[in-house]
Each structure stands twice: as structure tokens, then as C-alpha cells.
Amino acid sequence: MLFxxxxxxxxxxxxxxxxxxxxxxxxxxxxxxxxxxxxxxxLTKILxxxxxxxxxxxxxxxxxxxxxxxxxxxISILEIIKAIDGEESLNSCILGLPGCGTExxxxxxxxxxxxxxxxxxxxxxxTLKNINEKFLIENFRISWKDNGGSTx
Amino acid sequence: MLFxxxxxxxxxxxxxxxxxxxxxxxxxxxxxxxxxxxxxxxLTKILxxxxxxxxxxxxxxxxxxxxxxxxxxxISILEIIKAIDGEESLNSCILGLPGCGTExxxxxxxxxxxxxxxxxxxxxxxTLKNINEKFLIENFRISWKDNGGSTx
DNA sequence: GATATTTAAGACAAATTTGTCTTAAATATG
DNA sequence: CATATTTAAGACAAATTTGTCTTAAATATC
Numbered sequence: 001m002l003f004x005x006x007x008x009x010x011x012x013x014x015x016x017x018x019x020x021x022x023x024x025x026x027x028x029x030x031x032x033x034x035x036x037x038x039x040x041x042x043l044t045k046i047l048x049x050x051x052x053x054x055x056x057x058x059x060x061x062x063x064x065x066x067x068x069x070x071x072x073x074x075i076s077i078l079e080i081i082k083a084i085d086g087e088e089s090l091n092s093c094i095l096g097l098p099g100c101g102t103e104x105x106x107x108x109x110x111x112x113x114x115x116x117x118x119x120x121x122x123x124x125x126x127t128l129k130n131i132n133e134k135f136l137i138e139n140f141r142i143s144w145k146d147n148g149g150s151t152x
Numbered sequence: 153m154l155f156x157x158x159x160x161x162x163x164x165x166x167x168x169x170x171x172x173x174x175x176x177x178x179x180x181x182x183x184x185x186x187x188x189x190x191x192x193x194x195l196t197k198i199l200x201x202x203x204x205x206x207x208x209x210x211x212x213x214x215x216x217x218x219x220x221x222x223x224x225x226x227i228s229i230l231e232i233i234k235a236i237d238g239e240e241s242l243n244s245c246i247l248g249l250p251g252c253g254t255e256x257x258x259x260x261x262x263x264x265x266x267x268x269x270x271x272x273x274x275x276x277x278x279t280l281k282n283i284n285e286k287f288l289i290e291n292f293r294i295s296w297k298d299n300g301g302s303t304x
Numbered sequence: 305g306a307t308a309t310t311t312a313a314g315a316c317a318a319a320t321t322t323g324t325c326t327t328a329a330a331t332a333t334g
Numbered sequence: 335c336a337t338a339t340t341t342a343a344g345a346c347a348a349a350t351t352t353g354t355c356t357t358a359a360a361t362a363t364c
Binding site: 008012 | 157163229241248250257259267271286287290291294
């Protein structure tokens with residue numbers, strides 16, 4: 001399990017919001033938690049991490065909710081991961097040894113290091129716009145429910 | 153964090169034992185926990201999972217301890233991972249969606265899937281003998297202590 | 305056989321993650 | 335201004351993971 005549940009929830013919720021970018025204003029969190037089958041209060045706390053990290057903007061009251069703080073092409077998956085699971089989750093030793101690297105590798109560094117760095121780059125370079133585009137051509141889903149959140 | 157702490161401890165302990173394969177009989181668990189800085193009782197419970205899965209053999213009493221159940225070339229890293237973290241830890245969806253695959257992918261399946269499968273194959277094909285050989289030519293370490301467990 | 309050593313097993317505790325609930329604050333609407 | 339809606343915040347609880355402790359069982363050695 002590479003990501004925590006909180007991180008998974010945060011990513012899925014962000015994808016959901018991103019799908020409506022430019023079409024609707026603020027998306028209420030209860031709509032997201034219903035659509036994705038996530039506890040409302042738990043999701044609220046997770047999304048607060050994203051608003052504190054300027055990935056989302058929230059607005060209180062009727063017609064309130066959350067929305068992306070920037071254009072989808074300016075938000076990477078990596079930003080979400082870092083905001084929730086932290087910087088270390090995608091750049092540290094697979095055996096947890098501090099200082100593991102090419103000069104002082106752990107026995108699995110040659111195997112994990114390149115894959116980890118490639119994943120880091122992929123998540124750094126994949127934006128919400130990329131995800132949105134893929135939704136248009138593939139039958140993606142972000143919920144265990146059939147096609148939860150997808151508009152087609 | 154791809155592996156649980158228990159899994160990390162199990163892998164490191166197995167590497168330690170493997171380094172002595174053919175040179176010593178049973179290695180006492182307290183020696184391992186001391187060398188690697190792992191709680192003795194916690195490590196004992198983890199290693200019991202490995203003995204139950206026929207990866208290690210244990211022996212009680214004076215001169216007792218644990219040793220590999222098979223030759224190092226017949227034990228893969230993947231076996232250890234499966235025994236401790238379970239089968240799903242290296243073959244499931246990064247967003248935790250059941251049934252995620254090429255026919256019903258999650259939005260990150262194209263990114264994670266190939267890397268995950270490659271890691272699976274790497275761990276399936278990397279044996280303790282491979283790790284032992286690498287120890288001979290590189291300054292590996294399996295402890296935060298300087299060169300913990302290495303014999304040179 | 306007595307003793308010391310070592311793993312096995314399970315109860316228990318601490319820490320972390322996950323999830324729930326209540327109250328407060330902000331805001332749109334009538 | 336009153337009310338309903340919605341996020342913010344924090345207390346609290348449940349679940350899981352991690353770590354500790356005690357007792358039992360096995361075994362080598364004297």
C-alpha cells in the first residue's frame with residue numbers, strides 16, 4: 001500500500017472536483033462523500049489539508065463547497081500526495097534507512113530507487129488536466145460504485 | 153510507504169540471517185534485534201510468520217535461533233513480502249478500487265500498473281543469493297547503524 | 305535432574321490511522 | 335433579521351499497527 005487511505009480519498013475527491021472545473025462553482029463536500037462512498041467528516045478534514053496547501057479553495061454557506069485553487073493544468077498529482085502523505089512518501093528508502101542513496105545504498109536501493117524516482121516524475125508531470133482528458137476517452141472510475149462521478 | 157514496518161523488519165532480519173547461511177547454525181533472534189535495532193519481541197512475532205510460511209526454521213533452547221528453511225537462491229524477496237504484508241500489497245490498485253485493471257481502470261492505473269507489475273517481477277526474481285552477492289561487492293547496510301550486520 | 309537459554313504464544317499497552325460527533329463560524333436567501 | 339446550508343475545528347471513539355511483558359515449552363549443558 002503506497003498511499004494512506006486519507007491520501008487515496010484526497011486524490012479521488014480532487015479528481016471528482018476537477019471533472020466539474022469550469023462547469024460548476026463550488027462543489028459541496030457531502031456530494032463528494034456521497035458519490036465516492038467516503039465518510040463526510042473524514043473527507044472534510046482531508047480536504048482542509050488541500051485548502052491549507054492552496055490546492056483547493058473552500059467557501060462556506062449555501063452554494064458553498066470546494067473548488068480547485070488553480071487551473072487543472074497547474075495542479076499535479078504529486079502536490080496532492082505531498083500535502084496529505086508528506087514529502088517523504090515518494091522519495092525515501094524502501095527499508096526506511098536514513099541517508100540511503102547511491103553512495104550508501106540499502107540492498108534494495110538498486111531495485112526500488114529507479115522505480116520510485118520514475119513514479120515521482122510521473123506524478124510530478126501528471127496534472128489534473130491530463131486526468132480530465134483521459135476521462136473523456138476511457139471508462140475511468142474513481143469509486144467502487146459503477147462509474148461513480150463520471151459523466152458518461 | 154510501500155511496506156509496513158513489520159515487513160521492513162522482516163526483510164532486514166532475513167538479509168541478516170542470509171549473510172550467515174552456510175557459516176553458522178541457528179542465529180538467535182536477540183542477536184538480530186540488537187544488530188538491527190529492532191524490538192526483540194516484535195521481531196520474534198514477525199519471524200514467526202516467516203517460519204509458518206516455511207521461509208525460516210526456528211529451534212528452541214541454547215544454540216537455538218532461526219535459519220533459512222531453504223537455500224538462499226530458493227527464497228525470493230517477494231515470498232517475504234507476501235508472508236508479512238500479504239498478497240495484495242504488490243498487486244492491487246493504487247486507489248484501492250476492487251477490480252481495477254485494463255478493462256476497468258482507475259485514472260492512475262496506466263501510471264501505477266506497469267511500475268507495480270515490474271516491481272512484482274523484480275521482487276519475484278530477486279533471491280537472497282542475489283542480495284548476498286551484492287553484499288560482497290557493495291557497501292550495503294541493513295541498519296541505521298554504520299554497516300550493521302555486514303561482515304566487511 | 306536442575307539450570308540456563310531460547311523460541312512460542314498470548315495478553316496487554318502505546319501509537320497511529322481512520323472514522324464520528326458536536327459546536328462554531330460564515331454566508332445565501334427569504 | 336431569522337433560517338437554512340455549508341465548511342472549520344476540535345473532541346472523541348474505533349480500528350489497526352506497533353511495541354512490551356509475562357508465562358510456557360523446548361533443549362543444551364552441567
